[in-house]
Amino acid sequence: MDYAQPFQQGFGGSFELATRISKHTPGDLNKMFFTICGSTAVETAIKIAVAYHRAKGHAERFRFVGRERGYHGMNIGCISVGGMVNNIKTFASILMPGVQHIRHTHLPEHKFISGQPETGDYLANDLETICANFGGENIAACIVEPIAGSTGTLVPPKGYLQKLREICDKHGILLIFDEVITGWGRTGSKFGAHEFEVTPDIMTMAKATTNGVVPMGVVACNDSIYDAVMDASPTGAVELFHGYTYSGIPVAVSAALAVQDIFEKDDIFNRAKNLAPYFQKGLFSLKDLESIDNIRGYGMMGGIDMKLNTKPGKAGFECFKACYEAGVNFKATGDCLIIAPQFICEEKHIDEIIDKLRTGITNYQKNQKN
Numbered sequence: 232m233d234y235a236q237p238f239q240q241g242f243g244g245s246f247e248l249a250t251r252i253s254k255h256t257p258g259d260l261n262k263m264f265f266t267i268c269g270s271t272a273v274e275t276a277i278k279i280a281v282a283y284h285r286a287k288g289h290a291e292r293f294r295f296v297g298r299e300r301g302y303h304g305m306n307i308g309c310i311s312v313g314g315m316v317n318n319i320k321t322f323a324s325i326l327m328p329g330v331q332h333i334r335h336t337h338l339p340e341h342k343f344i345s346g347q348p349e350t351g352d353y354l355a356n357d358l359e360t361i362c363a364n365f366g367g368e369n370i371a372a373c374i375v376e377p378i379a380g381s382t383g384t385l386v387p388p389k390g391y392l393q394k395l396r397e398i399c400d401k402h403g404i405l406l407i408f409d410e411v412i413t414g415w416g417r418t419g420s421k422f423g424a425h426e427f428e429v430t431p432d433i434m435t436m437a438k439a440t441t442n443g444v445v446p447m448g449v450v451a452c453n454d455s456i457y458d459a460v461m462d463a464s465p466t467g468a469v470e471l472f473h474g475y476t477y478s479g480i481p482v483a484v485s486a487a488l489a490v491q492d493i494f495e496k497d498d499i500f501n502r503a504k505n506l507a508p509y510f511q512k513g514l515f516s517l518k519d520l521e522s523i524d525n526i527r528g529y530g531m532m533g534g535i536d537m538k539l540n541t542k543p544g545k546a547g548f549e550c551f552k553a554c555y556e557a558g559v560n561f562k563a564t565g566d567c568l569i570i571a572p573q574f575i576c577e578e579k580h581i582d583e584i585i586d587k588l589r590t591g592i593t594n595y596q597k598n599q600k601n
């Protein structure tokens with residue numbers, strides 16, 4: 232089948248995919264809404280949160296809470312709740328109203344820590360402060376990445392996500408985990424929610440859902456959110472005025488189903504979990520390089536902060552170029568190198584990645600001295 236219009240209908244494949252994904256999602260996050268990328272998944276999650284509260288008779292809950300250094304994509308809702316200043320500045324005049332940000336979780340004492348920092352869980356109390364200042368009863372949802380990925384693998388301190396969950400529960404605020412990066416094995420578990428043992432109400436995913444081969448995003452929400460939105464509209468009427476022409480189109484669904492097969496056949500999540508300590512050891516072996524300011528890591532995610540080189544972003548970009556020339560490709564955000572190896576890697580591939588990073592960073596250092 233080439234195409235099936237996705238408004239108020241699905242087809243065999245899309246139902247099968249939703250069912251298969253729901254076997255992996257935590258708690259009762261059993262209902263899927265297909266989108267076309269991570270950004271549209273986040274936009275959809277925002278809309279579902281608003282629709283849920285309206286369905287429950289709480290239209291006053293329009294506020295959202297995001298986090299500094301959060302990245303949720305590029306649409307207006309995404310950059311509103313996101314916390315990357317440069318993405319926001321130009322578009323400040325058209326952002327969503329009523330968005331507040333809690334502080335990010337990276338503290339100066341978090342130097343060269345692999346895994347979760349021991350300190351900093353108190354930063355979750357920023358949400359309580361926002362509730363005090365704006366009224367928790369006016370807040371629709373709080374959205375965070377379990378591990379902030381694009382701004383450099385900011386790993387949540389121990390107990391932090393649990394605290395966020397407690398504060399959300401206390402005030403009736405929905406907790407949204409953006410698992411576009413942390414989903415599908417990147418942390419060593421299926422989702423960050425499993426890894427950190429905190430179940431959100433809504434979860435977004437994209438990227439590895441189709442192994443990045445075909446654009447697709449997914450929003451999973453729990454049964455009570457789904458039921459509330461469905462029950463609030465008359466039978467046969469449109470329940471949620473939202474959707475995309477390319478939501479869950481057959482080619483994307485086929486790719487996602489094939490990826491589900493590979494997850495099972497190659498035991499991908501366990502593979503990532505087993506390889507993670509080796510990757511982390513390799514990553515932190517770069518610690519001696521003088522131009523590196525800090526390294527963070529968790530599972531199959533790593534962030535290397537380069538020391539400032541005259542102006543922000545210069546070290547990151549020049550280092551990225553030197554590493555590319557040495558044979559390893561990745562993304563740099565500002566002065567942070569984001570390292571996320573494929574799950575099909577073997578130890579020899581991790582060795583190769585780390586060796587090439589060492590060569591590239593060393594060459595960058597030499598170039599600075601000349």
Ligand SMILES: Cc1ncc(COP(=O)(O)O)c(C=O)c1O
Binds near residue numbers: 273381411
């Ligand atoms: C956590 C997170 N959310 C959302 C997005 C946006 O996804 P996309 O680029 O597919 O729109 C990204 C992209 O990197 C992301 O890392």
